[in-house]
Structures are given as structure tokens and as C-alpha cells.
Amino acid sequence: LIAFTFQPLRKILTKITDRIFFKEQYDPEAFLKETNKILSTNIILTELLYKTLDHIIQEMRILEGTFVVVEDDKVHTIQSIGYKSAPDIKFEDVKKLSRIDITVYDELEEGNHLKNILRKYEASVVIRLMEDHQFAGLLILGEKKSGDMFTAKDIEILEITAPEITMAMQRAKQYEEIQKFNLTLRAEVMRKTKKLREANEHLQEFDKAKDEFISMASHQLRTPLTAIKGYLSMLLEGDAGEIKIGQYDFINEAFQGANKMVNLINDLLNVSRMSTGKFFIDPMPLDMKKMIQEEMKQLTTAARQKGLFLKFEAPADMPKIEADENKIRQVIMNFIDNSVYYTEKGGVTVKCSASHKDFVFEVRDTGIGVPKEMQQKLFAKFYRADNARRLRPDGTGLGLYLAKRVIEDHKGELIFRSTSGKGSVFGFRLPIHSPIKVDPKKHELLNLH
Ligand SMILES: Nc1ncnc2c1ncn2[C@@H]1O[C@H](COP(=O)(O)OP(=O)(O)OP(=O)(O)O)[C@@H](O)[C@H]1O
Ligand SMILES: [Mg+2]
16 A cells, blocks of 8 residues: 555655756746757857856756867867866767767666766766767766656757757857957968068168169269260360361260260269158259250250250349259259150240249240140159150150159249140249258268269
8 A cells, every 4th residue: 555655645745846946847948949049149169058058957957068069080179067077078988979869878778888988977868969960069968956867858859959059069160260260360461461571671771772872883973974074075165176077976976975874873863862861952042044054055966956946035134043053953954855855846945034032944845745644644753655755765754753853842833734746845933042941961961972
């Protein structure tokens, strides 16, 4: 009788204790809903695993649990909750457990090697996590707090959730990889940037060396060339006695050549001074009319040989203008030289005038002009318009670039108008009294050149 009545009694007792200590059994629907919520709102792998595991063992009232995530035949992450000391999970055991969907301790016979493994990890149930027929990990669950077995319903629910857990887990792993990749990428970008910076420093040093070389070479070339040009000019003027008609043309060609070279060297020297920071304006009172005429004289024969007129128009009186002689001379020479070179018929008119505050210089020609779309870039370093290249392939494109810098540094203004095929006007406007104050340190530098 006792035995007879004992069974129902025990049932009632468990029900009561279960109510008191472990509350009612969980509601599967609510359980799944909450699981899904956790899975869809967590992207950091360790957080995802922790929260999912915590939810499962709380709801199913399990003592402890572990997630094992594998990748490339290695343990990738282990996340456990509830153990006195975290289980030291061996990959060989994981591998053995990876062959079966669900391993339940109580269903295994004593002596079975899987049963021994489960015992080692205090596990009651092990669920295999698979993605696309690929083993992705294990969910190891310990005993229930009540000491009860896992019910068929528990197992079924775990089976339903397993693929979803796996998917979320893989997503988190990918996210982790992208984060890692981002870090490597950033490191790589930083490494490359550093390399570029170093390369750039090298280039700058190289550039400096190049500037110094140009400056040195130009100085060395300029002195003998200026002498050659000077002596040729004296020969042409008959200072060494009258020259024969046949000789004049040869000497004149040599003179023009030397003149071209001196101009080119001056341009190069100025450009190299600009990049080494040694380009300064040193204003002095200048007789502009005289200077313009001197420069024009160097180009008379060149113009005459091309059958071009070369005229000069200027008022009888002209005040002295404060400007840097060498640099303004170079600008004037470049403008007139261009007009003579880029004009094939007609000619060149050089004009200057002065008001009480401004000096204006203009060179007007009837030459090839500058196509409208190229006018914008004309004063840029090395820039040459197409029509000029066709006519004269060997220019440097430095003359106007320098002219712009010289005039702007004098606080003046460039003058430029042109119609393609008709002609151009190039010139500048300068303040008569230079607003530029030279600092004595710069003077020292200037005198070195
Ligand atoms: N008078 C002009 N008529 C037409 N085009 C001109 C004239 N002056 C300058 N240019 C245009 O401006 C460009 C730049 O002139 P710049 O004097 O700087 O160099 P370049 O004459 O080409 O070469 P370099 O002066 O070294 O011989 C020329 O290539 C040409 O396209
Ligand atoms: Mg030129």
C-alpha cells in the first residue's frame, strides 16, 4: 500500500518543490521568441554566446553550459557559464562529439567512450552546431538544477534553435573578421603612408640637390657666356675694326645664340632661386626707357631677318622707376623675344608710359596669338600653347611663369590680351615707388649671387 501510494505522493511533492524552487516550466514559444531576439540583436561573438547561453540555462534551469566554436579544425572560442572552474575542453573530444547531432548522457550505455567524455565535462546534453554540412561547434549543457532528465520537449526546442544559433554565430564571426581586416587595412595604410612620406622626403632632398646643381651650373655657364656675348656684340658694332659683309651674318648668328643661352640660364637661375627660397626683389631707381631700348637692340637683327618691324613708342620724359633691374630686364626681354618669335608677318610695337603713380609697359604684336581655351594656363610653369609648339618645338615655357612671379612680387599687375591668329598684347603695370622693403639679411643673400 505504501508503495502504491508513494508514487503519486512523490509526484505531488516534486510539483510543489518545483513551484517553490524552480517556478513553472518555461513556455516554449516565449523561449524561442527571446532566443531570436538575442540572436538578432548581438553581433559581437562573445556577447552573443554569453547572452544566448545565459538565456538557455536560466530558462531550462540548467546548472552550467558551454559554447565551443570551431574553425579550420581548431577551437576558435569557448564561452561557458556556471562552472566552479571553467572546463578545459580538448579538441580531440570536440571532434568525437562532432559526429552526432545530439548526444544525451542518460541515453548512452555505461562504458561508451562518449559517455566518458560527457562525464568529464559534467555534460548532460551536447548539441552539434552545423552550417552547410560544416561542423561549426558544440553547445554543451550540464545537469538540470532539479536533477531531472532533459525532456523530449527540451531536446526538440534545442534542435529548433541550434541552426539559428549557428547562423548568428557565423555572422558574428564574419563581423569579427571584418573588424580585424579593418585593423590590418588601417595598419597597412599607415605603413604605406609612412613609406610614401619617406619617399617624398628623399625626393625633396633630391630636388634640392637638383636645384643646387642647376644654380651652380648656371652660374658657371653664365660668366663665360656673358663674356662671349659681349665680345660678339663689340665685333658687330665694329669696335675691333670694320667687319666684312659675309662675316657680319656669322657673327650675328653667334651673338643671337649666345643671347638666347644667357636668357635661358637667367630663367633657370630664377626658377631655382624660387624653389630654394632665394628669390627676392631688390628695387632700385631705374631708367626704364634706356633699359627697354638696350633689350630691344639685342633683338633688332632677329626681327629684321624675319621681315618684321620692331617699333618703340615712349614719351620724351619718364621718371625713374623703382624695380629690380635684373628681373625686370628679364621680363622685358622675355616679352619682346616671344613677340618676335611668335609673329610671322607684321611686327612688334613696344610701348611704355607713366602716370604719377604707375608705369605701364606693353608689347603688341601681330603674331599667332593664343587660343582662348589656353589663355588661362599660359602663365603656369612649363606651359606652352599648341600653336606655339607647332611653330617652335623647343621652348621651355618658363618665361611667362617667371614674368608673373616677378611682376606680382613687385606688387604690380600683368597685362595680357590675345586673339588667336591676330596677335597679342603682353605687358605689366608697376608702381613707380616700390612698396617693397628689403630686409638687410636678404640683401646679404642677394649679394652672394
Ligand atoms: N607673343 C606671343 N604670341 C603668342 N603666344 C605667346 C606669346 N608669348 C607667349 N606665348 C605663349 O605662351 C607660352 C609660354 O611662353 P614662355 O615665354 O613662357 O615660353 P616659351 O616661349 O614657349 O619658351 P622659351 O621662352 O623658353 O623659349 C608660349 O609657348 C606660347 O604658347
Ligand atoms: Mg618665351
